[in-house]
Amino acid sequence: MERDQDKKKANPVIGASILGLKAEVARKKEEAEKRKASGDPLQITSTKTFKKPKLQNKGVEARAAKDAAPENKPDIYDRPEIADERVFLELKRKAELYDLKKRLGDGDDVDEEGRNIPDEELVDYLQKKHDEESKEASQRDSALASLENSDWVEFIDEFQRKRLVRKSQLPSMGLKFVKGTGVVDSGYTVGPELVSQDMLREQERLEWESEHREDAQASSSNTQEQLPFFNYKRENRQMGVGFYAFSQDETERRKQQDELRQLRVNTEIAQKVAAAMKNSRETRVDDRRKMIGERAKRRERMRQGGGEMVDRRDYGGGEEQELLEEGEDLLDLVKKIRSKFD
Known part of the structure; x- marks a missing residue:
């Protein structure tokens, strides 16, 4: 009951406030309509003035003047x-x-x-x-x-390569199976350029027969004790296979064989010396690695209070002596190898 009475007492106050609010809204509307009818702005304008900054970017005035100037663009x-x-x-x-x-x-x-x-x-x-x-x-x-009249001539050698040399150099080159251009061909007579394979084979056969005939005559004139040397021209080998063509002269042939034998001996000596140096280097590296490991162990024991004496050689004092001994061993090895081949 008391609550209902309190509500009844509050109602007149609420009603009066609502009536006052409505009256205020009606008054504001009336003022707005009058202001609108008279042309005044409905919103209140600010009286604060904004000043434009005086600073400008570079080139603004120049670009503005360029834009304002009459258009006179050149043709592209x-x-x-x-x-x-x-x-x-x-x-x-x-x-x-x-x-x-x-x-x-x-x-x-x-x-x-x-x-x-x-x-x-x-x-x-x-x-x-x-x-x-x-x-x-x-x-x-x-x-x-001009090519035919000049001193230069182009020919194809036994490896099917085109070469350009002087006419005077062709006979000294000693190339037998040379197919030239019809000008000069290593001292051999050359037919026309348009030669078939049958004609070439026939020409090679005739040359082969003439060589065998000359060899037979030379062997018949020699004694039985003087046997002819191996002639590499008779050997049928592929083009480009390397071989050592010894001379047919006995003195020159012996000299060439001695030079070739000496080259072989020098090559074998160099190979053995290189292998010995490699093995010695590997052994020295292994010994050095072991010595470093032992040195580390000794230092660890000394740090723990072992008090063990350390050899000076562990700190590099005997490395020079080791290198000298190693060089002497290599020299002895080279002398032994040379004496074996001599």
Whole structure:
């Protein structure tokens, strides 16, 4: 009951406040309508003034003056790089058209796209093509004539390689199976350039028979004790296989064999010395590694209070003596190897 009475007492206050609020809203609306009718702004304008900054970026005034100036832009093709590119493209188009008409060479007037064009060119392509062909033919003939008359000659050796040497050098090269160009061929008579395989085989067979005939005559004239040396020219081996061609002269042949034998001995000595040095180096590295390990163990024992004496050699004092001893051992080894071969 008391609560209901309290509510009843509060109701008049709430009603009065609502009526006052409505009256205030009506008054504000009326003022807004009057202000709107008189043209005054509905919102309150701020009286604060904003000042523009005086600082400007660089070049603003210059760009503004440039924009305000009358438009006088140069043509894009007036620029040097653009003009050069334009000239290049135009010349390229004309060159393609020129090549096309020169290939045709029969008076057909067409452009690069196959369209007919009026007869306005000042170039006689048919006559120009004929003149160029005759000029190229004359140049080839003159080049061949100069090659035949010059001291240089091109030939193909036994390895199918084209070489250009002087005529005077061909006989001294000693190449037998040389197919030349018809000018000079290592002192051998050469037929025409267009030679079939059968003719080449026949020529080689004749040369082989002549060599065997000469060898037979030489062997018959010699005594039975003087046997002929091995002739590498008789051996049928593949092209490019390396071999040592000894001379047929006995003195020169013995000299060449002695030189070859000495080269072999020197090579074997160098190989054995290199192997001995490698083994010695590996042994020295292993000994050094063991010595370093033992030194570390001794230091650890001394740190723990063992008080063991350390040899000076552990600290590198005897390394020079070891190197000297190793060099003496290598010299002794080289002397032993040389005495064995001698």
